[in-house]
Structures are given as structure tokens and as C-alpha cells.
């Protein structure tokens with residue numbers, strides 16, 4: 603399946619594994635890249651040297667292209683931006699802010715820059731400052747989210763910019779991929795389905811929570827603080843939402859979420875951990891390999907786009 607995204611990134615299928623703090627490490631990234639997509643290591647809030655180590659490990663596990671996702675609000679991001687250049691990483695996706703100040707260095711090093719955006723305005727700004735593509739992420743997604751749904755955001759971004767658009771948020775099979783292409787996307791990014799994959803290193807309790815989740819099991823915490831995050835409902839989410847409703851101060855809310863994603867990923871604490879996952883978790887029922895997820899998604903999408911029913 604050739605699109606502007608496969609050409610840009612030198613990959614077989616226009617499928618990107620979303621950067622996911624604590625979740626997207628070398629094994630997951632390499633599995634996705636080896637299966638013909640683009641795997642990403644998520645820098646999250648980790649020290650820059652951890653990111654360097656993960657890049658080196660990923661290179662041992664795959665000779666295919668892979669990238670790094672950097673959260674720009676992280677105090678380490680300046681150092682991570684340098685590590686990306688020093689280690690010869692070819693693709694970077696950015697979240698939580700604008701990568702403008704790193705653009706010149708990355709471009710000079712031949713790094714392809716793909717910011718994640720949740721609005722038309724940010725997409726246009728990213729195109730102006732030299733982005734190679736954008737990920738338009740709808741609020742169905744797991745983790746930090748914006749306001750608009752994928753259905754509404756993707757076509758508006760696709761109309762507004764001339765660089766290729768990658769759709770993210772609520773995609774986990776060929777129907778979602780085909781729909782994204784109909785909306786004007788040239789590639790897709792998936793997160794939740796890869797978090798629940800065989801190669802994902804998250805604790806089995808967290809994985810099982812995703813596999814067991816129903817369509818209506820996610821909640822959005824942090825709307826009142828301006829940092830909305832989609833998680834699966836559990837004790838932590840309930841407490842957080844109650845505190846938000848009662849007008850609790852920011853510090854108290856912050857205290858509740860401190861280290862909570864790590865608790866879910868590494869300790870399997872499904873009560874007090876932050877079980878970040880998208881609305882599509884309701885459709886993810888079994889733990890599959892990344893290769894299986896990618897090949898079935900691409901082949902189903904291909905059939906649908908050629909007008910053949912995927913069930914035939």
C-alpha cells in the first residue's frame with residue numbers, strides 16, 4: 603500500500619504506532635517496524651539517556667525505520683531533541699506543544715518531523731514551520747486529547763494543509779483505516795490496539811483491562827485543569843472526577859495522578875493507576891501480534907477501498 607506517508611518514511615504500510623509514555627519502548631517499536639509500519643519510542647517524561655539507550659536497543663532489534671515521540675512540555679525535551687540528532691533517528695513525532703525551536707537542527711540532520719495536532723490552526727502553523735506531515739488526533743484517542751473527534755478533525759486538517767495528514771484516534775481495524783483515508787488521511791496512527799498487543803510490555807492487568815473494556819468504559823479526567831486525558835474508568839478516575847466536580851485545587855488533583863501511568867504499566871495497579879486507553883478499547887478483544895494487527899488492518903482496508911466487502 604503506497605501513499606505519501608510510505609514514501610516519506612520509507613516504510614511498507616502507512617501505519618504508525620503512536621508514541622505512548624511508559625508503553626512504547628524498544629520491543630514494541632521494533633515489532634511494529636519489522637511488521638512494515640513505523641514503530642516509535644516514546645520519550646514521555648524519561649531522562650534523555652534512557653531514550654538514547656532505547657534507540658540503540660531498537661537498532662539491534664530492527665534494521666527498518668523507526669522514530670521517537672517527544673512530549674515538548676517535558677523538562678528533558680531539549681536534551682532528547684539533541685539525542686535524536688546524535689543517534690541518527692530519522693523520524694520524530696511531537697506532542698504537547700510546538701517543536702519550532704528544534705526544527706532547524708532536526709531539518710539539518712535530515713529528521714522528518716511530524717507534530718501531533720488537535721486543531722486546524724496548529725496544523726497550519728506546523729506546516730509553516732516546516733513539518734513534513736501532521737498527525738491529526740481526535741478525542742476518541744487514549745491519553746492527552748483535544749476537543750474534536752477524528753471524523754471532524756481529519757477532513758478539516760486535510761483541507762487546510764498541503765502536507766500529508768495521518769489520522770489518529772479510534773482506529774483499530776481496516777474499517778477505521780479505510781474511513782480515515784476517505785476523510786483525506788494518507789496514513790493512520792494507532793495507540794490503544796498496540797498497547798494491548800503481544801509485544802507490548804505493559805503489565806498483564808493493564809492489558810486485560812483494555813481487552814475487557816466495553817465501548818462506554820473510558821472517562822476524560824482533567825478537563826477543568828486544561829489537560830484532558832482519556833483513561834479507562836477505575837477508582838482513580840472516579841476519585842479524580844469527584845474531586846474535579848467539588849472544585850479541588852490543581853495541586854490536589856496533580857497529587858492523585860503523579861506517577862499513575864507508571865503504576866498501571868509496571869505494577870499492574872488497575873485501581874490507582876492511570877489506565878490510558880481510547881474509546882476503541884471496546885472493540886479490542888484479544889492480544890494479537892503487531893504483525894497480525896498491521897496485516898489484517900491493511901488488507902481489510904485495501905478490500906474496502908476497492909469496493910469489496912471485508913467479509914467476503
Ligand SMILES: Cc1cc2nc3c(=O)[nH]c(=O)nc-3n(C[C@H](O)[C@H](O)[C@H](O)COP(=O)(O)O)c2cc1C
Pocket residue numbers: 619620621622623625644646671672673696697698718739742743744745746770771772773791792793794795797878879880881882
Ligand atoms: C497509554 C497511552 C499513552 C500515550 N502517550 C502518548 C505520548 O507520550 N505522546 C503522544 O504524543 N501521544 C501519546 N498517546 C497517544 C497515542 O500516541 C495515539 O495517538 C493514540 O493512542 C491514538 O488513538 P487510539 O488510542 O484510539 O488508537 C498515548 C496513548 C495511550 C493509549
